[in-house]
Amino acid sequence: MxxxxxxxxxxxxxxxxxxxxxxxxxxxxxxxxxxxxxxxxxxxxxxxxxxxxxxxxxxxxxxxxxxxxxxxxxxxxxxxxxxxxxxxxxxxxxxxxxxxVASSEPWVVPFVVQLAGEYVLEILTAIGRGLPGLSVPGSAQRRLYGEFIARNPAFFARTERRVVSYWSCYYRRKYGAFGTYPGYVLLEALRAAVTEQVGALWPRYTPPPPGDAGEIPA
Known part of the structure; x- marks a missing residue:
């Protein structure tokens, strides 16, 4: 529109x-x-x-x-x-x-997460590089992104689906398994952040991790 x-x-x-x-x-x-x-x-x-x-x-x-x-x-x-x-x-x-990407301002977070759901591979890499704290339990970055995702579950679910779609459309040949795709790695870090925030496993809208036979929710 x-x-x-x-x-x-x-x-x-x-x-x-x-x-x-x-x-x-x-x-x-x-x-x-x-x-x-x-x-x-x-x-x-x-x-x-x-x-x-x-x-x-x-x-x-x-x-x-x-x-x-x-x-x-x-x-x-x-x-x-x-x-x-x-x-x-x-x-x-x-x-x-x-x-x-490294800003601690809460109003910056949606701009970064939206880019996680887009198709430019270099941008996905830049986000992962700029958010090292996502992989550190209890870090300020984990809390910041976990709180945002907890407040915006539908937005994050849509982001997950977009990541899978772009991988399938543009990058499946380069990354034969979704679990090797940089977008998947970034989503897992974001999911870990919100799981820590809410204290419970967060719903998954992407293919399951390697070795997990779970289904993608409808």
């Missing part, structure tokens, strides 16, 4: 991608962001610490120059990188993801 174009509408859509307390900072970022020929498309809704946000699936704005970015505050720079992690160009998404 292409959203109606227009400066006020686009601003509203992009501000809605972040908690309301960040509205002024988002406006500051949008003030230096080049206008796009196409409006953002297909926002997806998630909950961040009890507040609903709606993040666009893609944006089409050109990147601002470094001279325009330089005066932004630290928070504003993170917001800019989050927005451009939704860019239509995969190389742009990866470049901006690498600037935010």
């Amino acid at each position: 292409q959203l109606p174009r227009g400066p006020s509408n686009v601003t509203h859509v992009l501000v809605a991608a972040f908690p309301t307390r960040l509205a002024d900072d988002v406006q500051g970022v949008l003030a230096i962001t080049p206008e796009a020929r196409l409006a953002p498309i297909m926002p997806f809704e998630v909950e961040v610490q009890g507040e609903a946000v709606a993040i666009p699936s893609r944006i089409y704005n050109e990147e601002p120059g470094t001279d325009l970015e330089r005066p932004l505050t630290g928070t504003q720079q993170v917001i800019l990188h989050c927005l451009y992690s939704r860019h239509s160009d995969g190389r742009v998404r990866q470049r901006h993801l690498e600037q935010i």
Whole structure:
């Protein structure tokens, strides 16, 4: 779904991608962001610490120059990188993801998890590299991502299904078993995070681990 174009509408859509307390900072970022020929498309809704946000699936704005970015505050720079992690160009998404993946801000998490469900292999690798704490019991990263997934089970289930679909479509020849695919490794780390958070096994919507004869839930 292409959203109606227009400066006020686009601003509203992009501000809605972040908690309301960040509205002024988002406006500051949008003030230096080049206008796009196409409006953002297909926002997806998630909950961040009890507040609903709606993040666009893609944006089409050109990147601002470094001279325009330089005066932004630290928070504003993170917001800019989050927005451009939704860019239509995969190389742009990866470049901006690498600037935010290690962030401890809860509102950054959905931008990262959404990218886990996309098809660019280099992005999956970058996420795994930027989240080493997912494999460390009790770590801050595990708590951060576990809490988000626990609040957004349908979103994570959809992400799992997307990972399987992209593996089957694009990477099955390179990774003959789903268990060897980087997306699978990342999903297992995220599932371990939410399992630790809730204290119970989390439902699985991917092929079972090697040696496990369990079925994929319907």
